[in-house]
Amino acid sequence: MIIQVGDKNDFTSEEKRDEAVSILTEYYHDFQLRNPKLKVYNAVIHNDEASPHLHLNFCSSC
Numbered sequence: 001m002i003i004q005v006g007d008k009n010d011f012t013s014e015e016k017r018d019e020a021v022s023i024l025t026e027y028y029h030d031f032q033l034r035n036p037k038l039k040v041y042n043a044v045i046h047n048d049e050a051s052p053h054l055h056l057n058f059c060s061s062c
Contacts, residue, residue, distance in 0.1 A: 001056045001058075002053055002054065002055055002056075003027055003053060003054040003056060004051055004052070004054075005020040005024060005051070006020065008051050010051065011050070011051050021045055021047070024052060024053070024054040027054065028040075028043050031058075038059070039060075040057070040058045041057055041058065041059060042056075042057040043055070043057070
C-alpha cells in the first residue's frame with residue numbers, strides 16, 4: 001500500500017516535506033494499533049519523488 005500526503009504542489013519548501021514525513025511516520029506507528037490482525041513486514045518513507053510517500057507492506061497471516 002502507498003500512502004501519500006498532498007501532491008507535488010504542496011511541497012515547495014523543506015519544512016513542508018518534513019511535516020509530511022512526520023505525518024507518515026505517525027501513520028505507520030499507529031497502523032498496527034488500528035489493524036491488529038495485520039502484520040507489517042516492511043515500511044519505507046520515500047523522499048525521492050515529487051512528494052513524500054510511505055510504502056507499507058503487510059500480511060494477514062505471516
